[in-house]
Amino acid sequence: MSTTSRTAGRQYWVALRAMIVFTAVLGVAYTLLITGIGQLALPAQANGSLVRSGDAVVGSALIGQSFTDADGNALPEWFQSRPSAAGDGYDGAASSGSNYGPENADLLAAIADRKAAIVASDGVTEDQIPADALTASASGLDPHISPEYAQLQVERVAAARSLPVEEVQKVVDRAIQAPDLGYLGEPTVNVLQLNIALAELAG
Amino acid sequence: MDTFFAILQVATLVLLLVLIHRPLGDYMAHLYTSRRDLKVEGGFYRLIGVDSQAEQTWRAYLRSVLAFSLVGVLILYAMQRLQAVLPYSLGMQPIPEGLSFNTAISFVTNTNWQSYSPDVTMGYSVQLAGLAVQNFVSAAVGIAVAIALVRGFAYKRSGTIGNFWVDLTRGVLRLLLPLSILTAIILIAGGVIQNFNGFTDVTTLTGGTQSIPGGPVASQEAIKELGTNGGGFFNANSAHPFENPTAWTSLLEVFLLLAIPFSLPRTFGTMVGDKRQGNAILAVMSTIFLVSLSALSIFESIGGGSAPQAAGAAMEGKEDRFGIFGSTLFGTASTLTSTGAVNSMHDSYTALGGMMPMLNMMLGEVAPGGVGSGLYGMLILAVIAVFIAGLLVGRTPEYLGKKLGPREIKLASLYILVTPTLVLAGTAASFAIPAIRDDVTTTSIWNPGIHGLSEVLYAFTSAANNNGSAFAGLTANTPWLNTALGVAMLLGRFLPMVLVLALAGSLAAQDKIPATSGTLPTHRPQFVGLLVGVTVIIVALTYFPAITLGPLAEGLQ
DSSP: OOOTTSOHHHHHHHHHHHHHHHIIIIIIIHHHHHHHHHHHHOHHHHTTOEEEETTEEEEETTSOOOOBOTTSOBOTTSOOOOOOOSTTTTOTTSOOOOOOOTTOHHHHHHHHHHHHHHHHHHOOOGGGSOGGGTSOOSSSOOOEEOHHHHHHHHHHHHHHHTOOHHHHHHHHHHHEEOOBTTTBSOOEEEHHHHHHHHHHHHO | OHHHHHHHHHHHHHHHHHHHHHHHHHHHHHHHHOOOOOHHHHHHHHHHTOOTTOOOOHHHHHHHHHHHHHHHHHHHHHHHHTGGGSTTOTTOOOOOHHHHHHHHHHHHTTOOOOSSOGGGTOOHHIIIIIIHHHHHHHHHHHHHHHHHHHHHHHOSSOSOOOOHHHHHHHIIIIIIHHHHHHHHHHHHHHTOOBOOOOOEEEEOTTSOEEEEOOOBHHHHHHHHHHTTOOOOSSTTGGGSTTTSOSHHHHHHHHHHHHHHHHHHHHHHHHHTTOHHHHHHHHHHHHHHHHHHHHHHHHHHHHTOSHHHHHHSSSOTTOOTTTHHHHHHHHHHHHHHTTOOOOSSOGGGSOHHHHHHHHHHHHTTSTTTTSTTHHHHHHHHHHHHHHHHHHHHHTSOOEETTEEOOHHHHHHHHHHHHHHHHHHHHHHHHHHHSHHHHHHIIIIIOOSOTHHHHHHHHHHHHHHHTTOOOOOTTSOOOSHHHHHHHHHHHHHHHHHHHHHHHHHHHHHHHSOOOOOOTTSOOSSSHHHHHHHHHHHHHHHHHHHHHHHIIIIIHHHHO
């Protein structure tokens, strides 16, 4: 019953044939099967949960965006996303965290700059700024901010858009998403969807 | 409230694992003991030329493992080098020699270390026909070797330990593939993408442009977790919203990567005919897991260190939807298995927090460990624990009715030495050889100072233990690190397998000796405590000096 008589060379021939079959089954057939099921049964999710504003696709509900001008300056009339280390910020083709360590001087300087910028733009004190407003996410594409960071920006956005604070506040309140099943993860606000709702309000 | 929700989240995970481990464990025991082939398997065996009823000696089994893995490395290397002529390559260039070498080894060894940024390096063909295929088969190889060792304990006076090709095929076709199909669909429902769209440029709300990536992600994500592989479709891995869109998918991914490793002790108990033995192993794994998870969660919640203090919390490198606990749970599960996927950036953890993933890997990834590798790693430690207990009471050590003589103990001891040697030698060489040190400190290291040492120590720990996670600031795509880490992954995977299969052969050849009043019971809490102790002490003695120079020094400064 033993196969010790098999030569070593034969094992490689078996291995090669096995790999070819596995590549066809696991690499090609499996991927196509899942793609077929996804495209037929769950096309919205399978294609990236794209969202529209009016008729135009403006992004994905799952991928964060920058709300800045071409030079990267924050536009006060939009709710701002978290800092991002993906490319020049929210580059969908270059997901990345900053990978700065806890004692990194560049990170400390960046946090100080971000604090100063938010203090200047939103008129709050440094200790009112939530941590997610000062730190880059793991993916650089975090679509969310904390409800605290959204709240902090309400007055600035209302002023920039000449809207009553209460109206903007209502949009924010509606945009707060509870944790999954009420206890998994954290409460969040999807910035793109919040800003789309805001645009519809103004329009 | 946060703590309460965190405990509730762990309770959910534990409940799911408790529910799955019996049926899945028993199913695997059946799968690897049944003599019957499916029709499709019969056809496959004829096609590749294997007699499925013929068992192999440990040497033949090992030759098959090595032949299959070598062929896998060569195919994957060739695919990367030929990327430009493969379809669906998105115009990406052929992968250079050094990186192809590193990546081929990385995926065949179930490590999935990525010296590259997949978003801009790997086209669809290499991802799905190369990397994803290895995600399946490398996982099945790991389980096969673990099953062979279990057979060593279960068999009596046998010259053989099973048939590698049968174990491999069944693991792929009857275990990993059906589970992957099921979970890939659930992941799509959660928002994971599955398409061949390439990059779609959209005009954003402010009038800028953004490239939304596409790709067959869900199919790869499912096996990435189930097979404890961990190689991401995207650079940000499971932090990327298209790989892990929401908190429940994150918990699902944690569950998937733990499901098989936490069920294998049941398989082991069933196959050796004493389920209590499996439960004892499970208890050891669970204890270490919960302690480690608590430690990391506490360190990150406290948020020590200059930057977390300045920001108000350790949120650098973490996603809002997961929060701190969703990140520490994933990080713990990923590094206590051989997965190495991340949903937060370990490089940005607090100093003491960053130490925990390192310690998890240094334990040898045995709580519960990678698919297969976790079980055989833990059984090796059990052999050592029984030996130490035998020394203490002055009796011949025996485990599950098998005498642990000089040959068995030598094999187990060599196993224990392999990864620490690779980790410490690799890290030391990176700093001791002047030319390499210059390259490592100027090109590779991202964070200056002590943290830079931690990045290199983490890299070699991850490679040698076939984890694949990183302190990802490190630029590893250099000739030295691609080569050294490639060698560490290769030796860290296959030297232990050689020793495990040799041990399996020598155990299978023995008769079973009946338990006597002098036999150490290995299913009671006393043994569970002993095994936890042995696991921790071996690591503490081996790695304490290196840990002191890296994360401990940074955390205490």
